[in-house]
Amino acid sequence: MWQPSDSITLPLGDWVDGFVKGWLAPNFRGVFHAIGWPVDQVLQSLSGFLHAVPMPVFTIVVALIAWWAAGRGVAIFSFLALLVLDLIHVWSDTMTTLAMILTAVVFCAAVGVPLGIAAARSDRFARILRPILDIMQTIPPFVYLVPIVMLFGVGMVPGIIATIIFALPPIVRLTNLGIRNVQAELVEAAYAFGSTPRQVLWEVQIPLALRTIMAGLNQTLMLALSMVVIAALIGAGGLGLEVYTGLGRLDIGAATEGGLGIVLIAIILDRITQALGEQRDATAPGLLDTLKSLFRPGRPGRQARQEPRQAA
Amino acid sequence: MTEKLSVKNLCKIFGDDPDAALAQLRAGRSKDEILKQTGMTVGVQDANFSVGQGEIFVVMGLSGSGKSTLVRMLNRLIEPTAGEVRIDGEDIVSADPEQLRQIRLKKIAMVFQHFALFPHKTVAENVEYGLKVQGVPAAERRRRAIAALEQVGLEPWADHRPQALSGGMQQRVGLARGLAVDPEVLLMDEPFSALDPLIRRDMQQELIELQRKLKMTIVFITHDLHEALILGDHIAIMKEGRFVQIGTAEEIVGEPADDYVSAFTQDIDRAKVFAADSVMAEPQALELSKDTPRSALERMTELKRNALYVLDGDRIAGVVTYRGLAGATSGHGGDLGAALIREYPAIESAAKLYRLYDLARGELPVAVLDDGRLVGVARQGDIFKQLAAGAGEAEGAARQPAPAGA
Ligand SMILES: Nc1ncnc2c1ncn2[C@@H]1O[C@H](COP(=O)(O)OP(=O)(O)O)[C@@H](O)[C@H]1O
Ligand SMILES: [Mg+2]
Numbered sequence: 001m002w003q004p005s006d007s008i009t010l011p012l013g014d015w016v017d018g019f020v021k022g023w024l025a026p027n028f029r030g031v032f033h034a035i036g037w038p039v040d041q042v043l044q045s046l047s048g049f050l051h052a053v054p055m056p057v058f059t060i061v062v063a064l065i066a067w068w069a070a071g072r073g074v075a076i077f078s079f080l081a082l083l084v085l086d087l088i089h090v091w092s093d094t095m096t097t098l099a100m101i102l103t104a105v106v107f108c109a110a111v112g113v114p115l116g117i118a119a120a121r122s123d124r125f126a127r128i129l130r131p132i133l134d135i136m137q138t139i140p141p142f143v144y145l146v147p148i149v150m151l152f153g154v155g156m157v158p159g160i161i162a163t164i165i166f167a168l169p170p171i172v173r174l175t176n177l178g179i180r181n182v183q184a185e186l187v188e189a190a191y192a193f194g195s196t197p198r199q200v201l202w203e204v205q206i207p208l209a210l211r212t213i214m215a216g217l218n219q220t221l222m223l224a225l226s227m228v229v230i231a232a233l234i235g236a237g238g239l240g241l242e243v244y245t246g247l248g249r250l251d252i253g254a255a256t257e258g259g260l261g262i263v264l265i266a267i268i269l270d271r272i273t274q275a276l277g278e279q280r281d282a283t284a285p286g287l288l289d290t291l292k293s294l295f296r297p298g299r300p301g302r303q304a305r306q307e308p309r310q311a312a
Numbered sequence: 313m314t315e316k317l318s319v320k321n322l323c324k325i326f327g328d329d330p331d332a333a334l335a336q337l338r339a340g341r342s343k344d345e346i347l348k349q350t351g352m353t354v355g356v357q358d359a360n361f362s363v364g365q366g367e368i369f370v371v372m373g374l375s376g377s378g379k380s381t382l383v384r385m386l387n388r389l390i391e392p393t394a395g396e397v398r399i400d401g402e403d404i405v406s407a408d409p410e411q412l413r414q415i416r417l418k419k420i421a422m423v424f425q426h427f428a429l430f431p432h433k434t435v436a437e438n439v440e441y442g443l444k445v446q447g448v449p450a451a452e453r454r455r456r457a458i459a460a461l462e463q464v465g466l467e468p469w470a471d472h473r474p475q476a477l478s479g480g481m482q483q484r485v486g487l488a489r490g491l492a493v494d495p496e497v498l499l500m501d502e503p504f505s506a507l508d509p510l511i512r513r514d515m516q517q518e519l520i521e522l523q524r525k526l527k528m529t530i531v532f533i534t535h536d537l538h539e540a541l542i543l544g545d546h547i548a549i550m551k552e553g554r555f556v557q558i559g560t561a562e563e564i565v566g567e568p569a570d571d572y573v574s575a576f577t578q579d580i581d582r583a584k585v586f587a588a589d590s591v592m593a594e595p596q597a598l599e600l601s602k603d604t605p606r607s608a609l610e611r612m613t614e615l616k617r618n619a620l621y622v623l624d625g626d627r628i629a630g631v632v633t634y635r636g637l638a639g640a641t642s643g644h645g646g647d648l649g650a651a652l653i654r655e656y657p658a659i660e661s662a663a664k665l666y667r668l669y670d671l672a673r674g675e676l677p678v679a680v681l682d683d684g685r686l687v688g689v690a691r692q693g694d695i696f697k698q699l700a701a702g703a704g705e706a707e708g709a710a711r712q713p714a715p716a717g718a
Contacts, residue, residue, distance in 0.1 A: 188389055189428035193442040193493070194417030203441070207432045 070275030097238035116175020159236025174216025178209030214277030313364035322395030327352025373550030592688025
């Protein structure tokens, strides 16, 4: 049976190949180099720092931070987890991975929060941004690994770039949501007293959206962690590489050690950042309220505080 | 009284093409017709009023009548579609963004229905907010915030979060936040509507006292006619985006412009709206030095009165009654002073009628005074006539659909 492809070929692959290799890569090498450069700088300093800190000092400091932010249970867990990571000899890989994901998160926050703010202030920008974020969240990361390698080469930096693309959407979305859900009357009050838009943003909107923004940061962090193994495919080192090479050699021992490291780091970071978010002013609308309000009829977020308060 | 705020032909239309809707409105179409044909909502239509320095101007109307839209156009939280708003002659509608910001910083403050306190700031920081955005140094603005909190009796709560306070206290903070910037005009959008009735009454009293002290110009929004009558020097009744009547409390209750207004006013306690001067009659006083018991009796017969006040120059010497004089003339011929009653009921002309009930119960007419001078006399019959005047109209109005939820 004849089918169209017998007679006609749509050479999409060739086009893309030609576009990326023949045009984008040679003409914009400088641009991609410039994008990679700050990422590399942040990574180098974080990595240098984390590898320089002695393991016992690092463990104790993390345990103390966990105690302050999330209480005793998380502190004990963090202490033991880091101890285990050292005992199974993946400490250095752990620090490499940590440097990598922290770098990715720093850039996600640096790019994502301003984008979220811009989206909250302009419906039009939000409409443009939304499908882009949808695409970023639905494309499997394997799809953009190849162009990234072509444009950035292999190594840690392209791995981090892929991680940033994958982990960026939640912080943008939740920053947008958090700011939009600040009670309209509060924003009105701020303007009524003569605030500039910038003052409204810093004095009212960001502080009240902070809890939601922190929840976005937490999600971004978790997504970044889930990219660790995939980034190892294009030359990023650390725990992900342990797992990847373990997989290649069917070395279940090494793969398990790397995998355990990723899981333990994920739990520690998740608990600490979650607790940091909840410590924020209890009166700011929480993530749950915020999400719930989206499914209620009427204007989101306005219902929250209307009940008369009869405390004191 | 100097004019502080003046509003001319102020309109707001919500929708895509407000100018087209405005043209239809000017051509005489109604709010409903415009909504049906174009889908646009007429928020406020041709509001005209002016508020004198130190006056409270109250806008009363049901929910959805456009009150919030009106008050928000005064500081342009909502952009007017057409019209003028002037403070001290300076047009706000045509101000550029920076001028507008300066006006909001220095001249107009606002108090909100649901308080709109910033939950992440302390009470003092909330009160300081207007000063902070003005760029006032921290120590100075703290001092002024505490002073404003003292005026509403909340300085002990300065460093608490607003959520720790009751509704009434929170709105006092909202009021202090407005007072702290020392505004020339204070806008209040249903500030007491979210409070319990008892607390609401306290807050009304407190506002009246503050107003007496600070002499601010206030635009006050409410859906409660009682509140409007208590607070307003002038009151505008709003319906579907338009003013149906503007006047003093006595004018609104005494001469409702239409059935809509009288439906509101019918169950108002007129004794608390009308003052003594609304029921007083000409004093027709006698003069101690000129009048004799005989001339006094003749005057009473002529005027059909049972008692008349007697003046000694500017001062009230006392009151004489027909019965008292009739006895006096039959006995000895001459002196008005002998029949003079020196204990008589008296009241200030601005006092409300309910304070007259007890005074008017005796047989003597009540002397109505203005700065100690006799300006009229109030008799029991006239008081009851005034109080009953609403009843007839009320029966007529009762057949109209009553405004729900007023
Ligand atoms: N942003 C808006 N968009 C469209 N219509 C509005 C908007 N704000 C208010 N309205 C309409 O304008 C009218 C007056 O509203 P509002 O001023 O809030 O009334 P009030 O404060 O007296 O209850 C209502 O019909 C309301 O639905
Ligand atoms: Mg309103």
